Amino acid sequence: GAGVSQSPSNKVTEKGKDVELRCDPISGHTALYWYRQSLGQGLEFLIYFQGNSAPDKSGLPSDRFSAERTGGSVSTLTIQRTQQEDSAVYLCASSLIGINEQFFGPGTRLTVL
Amino acid sequence: EDQVTQSPEALRLQEGESSSLNCSYTVSGLRGLFWYRQDPGKGPEFLFTLYSAGEEKEKERLKATLTKKESFLHITAPKPEDSATYLCAVQSQETSGSRLTFGEGTQLTVNP
Structure with a gap:
């Protein structure tokens, strides 16, 4: 079946612009996660959605970062007023409730000039 | 705070030369330890989950083992297609949700 998909695969933006x-x-996975992978660093947790529960936003690095999940399916991560240090690969993962394994998408490579 | 340390950072092997990758961890109540494989430009690919000390899992040339402080990923008679970065991650019983804490990975190169 289809795996986790992410778009765009690459995004180049200018400092100060917003990105989504x-x-x-x-399909059917109720848990959704966002992670960030910076050059030379491990994956860093950003945010977690589980069903209709309030999301766990404890990993978001600043208030410029936000995320939403509509209809319990698609999620959008928004970065406002991007900075050069936001440049990284942003990875999304999903899992079935009660199952611990997380399955990752291919990631979006964000470059902030 | 949960911590994961992987060693070595990089490993070069000849085809057929078996070796092991190490993952040391500290966690407040281990819910699970995960191994992933990541190829350049791609997302991590799930390999194994281990839940308790003494547990072992195998898949083709890979075998993962777990103790109370570390996990090993044993690679037997590797092939060039095993070249990738191998990531270890832990899931804590005390952390809200099911977030994973990752190590920085071991970059494995298998030469023909």
């Missing part, structure tokens, strides 16, 4: 990154989880 999209994630389509595996």
